[in-house]
Amino acid sequence: KQEVTQIPAALSVxxxxxxxxxxxxxxxxxxxxxxxxxxPGKGLTSLLLIQSSQREQTSGRLNASLDKSSGRxxxxxxxxxxxxxxxxxxxxxxxxxxxFGGGTRLMVKP
Amino acid sequence: xxxxxxxxxxxICQRGTSLTIQCQVDSQVTMMFWYRQQxxxxxxxIATANQGSEATYESGFVxxxxxxxxPNLTFSTLTVSNMSPEDSSIYLCSVELQEVYGYxxxxxxxxxxx
Numbered sequence: 001k002q003e004v005t006q007i008p009a010a011l012s013v014x015x016x017x018x019x020x021x022x023x024x025x026x027x028x029x030x031x032x033x034x035x036x037x038x039x040p041g042k043g044l045t046s047l048l049l050i051q052s053s054q055r056e057q058t059s060g061r062l063n064a065s066l067d068k069s070s071g072r073x074x075x076x077x078x079x080x081x082x083x084x085x086x087x088x089x090x091x092x093x094x095x096x097x098x099x100f101g102g103g104t105r106l107m108v109k110p
Numbered sequence: 111x112x113x114x115x116x117x118x119x120x121x122i123c124q125r126g127t128s129l130t131i132q133c134q135v136d137s138q139v140t141m142m143f144w145y146r147q148q149x150x151x152x153x154x155x156i157a158t159a160n161q162g163s164e165a166t167y168e169s170g171f172v173x174x175x176x177x178x179x180x181p182n183l184t185f186s187t188l189t190v191s192n193m194s195p196e197d198s199s200i201y202l203c204s205v206e207l208q209e210v211y212g213y214x215x216x217x218x219x220x221x222x223x224x
Contacts, residue, residue, distance in 0.1 A: 031209060032209065032212060034212045034213060036215075041120070041200065041218070041220045042200075042217060042218055043116070043200075043202055043215045043216055043217040043218035044153075044202065044204075044215040044218075045215075046111070046212055046213070046214065046215075049210075049211070049212035051210070089152065089153075091213070093206070093209075093213070096141060096158060097143065097155045097158070098143075098153075098155075098204070098213055100152045100153045101152065102151075102152045103152055
């Protein structure tokens with residue numbers, strides 16, 4: 001059974017810092033990995049999707065990497081802003097469903 | 111990727127009543143997924159809804175409590191029945207249009223049962 005873990009569970013940083021969120025998964029037989037953002041009480045917004053054949057994906061200030069062999073992915077946020085404050089979730093597909101990590105709750109202070 | 115319209119966005123309901131949540135997708139999809147997110151927790155899959163057949167429920171979820179309809183390839187409803195305060199959660203629907211696009215989620219329904 002796939003298990004997904006995210007570290008840290010919570011993170012508070014001053015505005016402008018670069019930061020790294022970590023995601024690990026136990027079953028490396030995945031075809032992609034997805035990072036989502038969730039604002040309080042809201043749905044999920046897809047940030048980045050990395051196919052299993054790719055090593056990384058970039059969108060603006062966000063960069064996600066994937067190392068299938070070690071079962072790890074990282075989400076790098078450059079020059080963080082208060083508007084980046086949210087919960088970040090990674091998820092991997094398997095058996096027609098997504099398995100989610102517990103999320104990292106990010107607070108960026110002005 | 112797909113666009114999902116989910117309604118209602120939030121509701122406050124009395125215990126013992128039922129609430130039906132709707133999801134409309136702008137593309138035809140074979141499977142639609144319903145998730146629950148309890149306060150402070152990550153997402154848990156409730157069931158998978160296929161058009162023309164009964165939904166497949168995950169362990170811990172039953173049809174009598176969470177009946178699902180899937181009348182066509184673009185629409186599904188989830189009903190939360192005989193609600194109790196423990197049902198207070200965010201409920202989300204999701205689809206995967208194609209593997210290359212990943213999963214798309216609705217905007218969520220924030221349910222509070224009093």
